[in-house]
Structures are given as structure tokens and as C-alpha cells.
Amino acid sequence: MPSKKPLLSSRVEPETKALFDRRAADLKMTSAALLEKVVEAFLKMATPEPSALVKAQPLEPEARKAKVWIDVSLSVTEAKALDQLAAEMGWSRLKYLAQLFRVHLSGEPRFSEKEMLELRQVTMQLSALGRNINQVARALNISLDNANQAHAVQWEMMHKVVDLHRKYVKALVKGNLDYWGMNDGDE
DSSP states (O other): OOOOSOOOOOOOOHHHHHHHHHHHHHTTOOHHHHHHHHHHHHHHSOOOOOOHHHHHOOSSHHHHHOOOOOOOOOOHHHHHHHHHHHHHHTOOHHHHHHHHHHHHHHOOOOOOHHHHHHHHHHHHHHHHHHHHHHHHHHHHHHOGGGGGGGGTSOHHHHHHHHHHHHHHHHHHHHHHHHHTTOOOSOO
């Protein structure tokens, strides 16, 4: 007799399904029964606490625009180091400290104007490369007479250029997070 319980389903990769089915068989259960147990166990777990950023978000729009002044006492040596770090980024002391806090609060990178300029240049180069590839593809689609020209295009070289740009942007973001002390060891 079919169950009267509501159905809960999900799509997963074939390998994941095979592993799940094998685990269910090892436990002498059907996959559906194991899924039911997993869902029940998950719902018994404590709900994770919202991040400090979520907790700190005021509900009213006026409060979001308000600013609070925070004083930080530093030694003379620390203040000089702060000045040097802020100057490297092209920021004031206050902006540097605010950005440092925001990076640690959100876990997202904060870029200086110089870094943003570099990211924009890489993005423009990738966009230009994408337009060129689209033009080649369009020309090949228009006429089969142009199909032989596809062999003249250095596809491997284009792939290497795109990969190089991708790695550069990834390194820039990783370097930024490392700079702020937010490296969690992930690539």
C-alpha cells in the first residue's frame, strides 16, 4: 500500500545516487527510508546562529545610513604601521580599519583603487577576447566555406590566454584575502 506521507525529492549526480543507494543497502534500508532518516536527523540539529553581519543589519533604512564613531587606541609603533598599510592601499587610517573590519565580518575581499583598476583591465581583456571568439564562431556559422579557417585559429593559445587571465584574477582575490588575514587554506 502506498504511503500517504508527502513526497520530498532532490536531483543529485549519478555517482552520489549510487553511493547513497549502496549506503542504504548496507544498512538494509531502502533509499527512501534512509533519506527520511537523514531529513529527520537534520531537522533535530540546532539551527545555526546567523552571522554577526546578519545580526547587525538594522531593519529600518534610515538606521543603515547612520554612522557610529569608534575610537581605537594604538601605540605609536602600531599607528605608524597602520599609516604605512593605509598608504599602501591609498586609504586613510579610518578607511583602512573600516575595510579590515568589513572583510572579517563578511569574508569577502575589499580592493584598493589600484586593485580595482587591475580587475577592470583584466575584465576588459577577457571581454575583448570573448567578442573575438564570437566573431569567429559567427563567421564559421554563416558559411561552411569559412570552416577551413577554424584550423588557422590558434584555439589552444586562446585557451591558455583565458586560463592565464582566470588564474590572475583568482590570485588577485586570494592575495587580497591573504592580505586581510582571511586565508582559510582553500585554493
